[in-house]
Amino acid sequence: MSTDTRAAVTIDRRSASNKDIRTPKDSGGDKWVGGVSHVILAIWSIVVILPMLWTLIGSFKTTKEIFASPFGLPADWSFDNYVNAWVKNNFGQMFLNTVIVVGVALVLVMILGAMCAYVLARFSLPGSRVIYYLMLAGLTFPIFLAIVPLFFILQGMGLLNTLPGLIITYVAFALPFTVFFLFSFFKSLPYEIQEAAYVDGASEWRTFFQVMLPMAKPGMAAIAIMNFLGLWNQFLLPISLNTNQDNYVLSQGMASFASAAGYQVDFGAMFAAVIITIVPVLIVYILFQRQLQGSVSQGTSK
Template identity: 85%
Template sequence: MSTETRAAVTIDRRTKRQDPQLHTRKATTGDKVVGGTSHVVMAIWSLVVILPMVWTLIGSFKTTKEIFASPFGLPAEWNFDNYVSAWVDNAFGQMFVNTVIVVGVSLVLVMVLGAMCAYVLARFSLPGSRLIYYLMLAGLTFPVFLAIVPLFFILQGMNLLNTLPGLIITYVAFALPFTVFFLFSFFKSLPYEIQEAAYVDGASEWRTFFTVMLPMAKPGMAAVAIMNFLGLWNQFLLPISLNAEKDNYVLSQGMAAYASSAGYALDFGQMFAAVMITIIPVLIVYILFQRQLQGSVSQGTSK
């Protein structure tokens, strides 16, 4: 550290000692009220979210008789019989595999296509680019249940009705407008100097996008990937309407079919286990990528 820098740091420290208001501010009564109220609301909201999940987790280790006899008590014996029965006997294992295939392939396709579309719309002035962007925005406002009948006949004409590829195509079309809308602002805010420098170094449009611009939009990519994963994993209306083949069921429609078919003879322990099988992957993905999601939100607000 140079002599001038040390002198500047010393002067800054002396200034803070002489005037404490430069780095400290006494909290007012209003600040305390707002802070206390927000903490109370967040605590109540956390309990509303966490307690049902904990109750479902404990219930997944109980029998139906134990659940009705002691809804909030601990199970007499901790075992994974309900999970094994739900996974094997009720075909939730096959449904889980179908869900992973459909959501995984759809997520990869929608992220690649959405990023490429958002990049072109944000970085290039092409005839009709604004119209395409507004059409994407219109896709966000269009209620999905109004498209069920046209989608049904389109997939039927393509011989993709009640198939996993047909469901994948539908998921991609469903998630693409939101992906383009979300990534458009990220690509728009990237500096043009870096793109021009890549061109000067001889990089093609494809190489500039995949090796220079796309890594710079990583926070936005991570955030929209998490949101798309949550939306596609929990999707219910599209598979229940376009995927009537039992061997191709995904978890959301499988759980609904199991609950409706069992009627009053429903095994609630197995049902709770099936719910946990559906929830656990979502929790794992969010826990692993929550830092990227927080980083993208803070980066977006700072811009």
């Protein structure tokens, strides 16, 4: 037997032995737990998917068809309900208002939250721990308790019932969670890279934006998705601080549409409005779910 053949046989034996050693053996209890978990997840998926599927099918039906055959397919797959919801019920303007408010608030809260978390995590400043704990305290403060003070504050600033006032409020309530989430990411980054940037002559601003912030990209992506979902579905703040119908966001429009119609609700148009509201959220989550999973796994590994 040649030397190459002996080496190949040795490698094959080692790989086979390593495979036998590393292959986990599932016990009966593990299989039972895995089977029960899959059954629970399947039931949960059905509970979540079926109402959404029923709403999607109902958005192509008329109100008579919905009551006559709630679970049947529509006779005509028409987009009339979407046109009625978008044009007649002014959901187009409300959609634009929502994009403006959520988009601007998301950009501001990500920039301010990242800068605040970076300073609190990387620098020892007088009162930094107090500021951090105050941020944590903001997570425990119920929103409904701040409605009355916010009302008078925005009224005094001349921002009540305006989109800028709603943007400022969104940023204020999303900032504590953003700082709390990003604090651990910036804290875990190696100090050697920051010191190397200083040695190369980088300023504090350049070090943050060009060195440290890109390294925290997984955490930034995760918190951006979470903030987007929370701000897009926000209901209590806009319904209390934004009573001007020209500045309505989608969550207000849904409630106003259902209550104003009384017993003459156009359920087909309402289901179409629901689909218009949730589709952007689904698209954002589908596009960025890999970043969310990567950031969670990276955070747990550290």
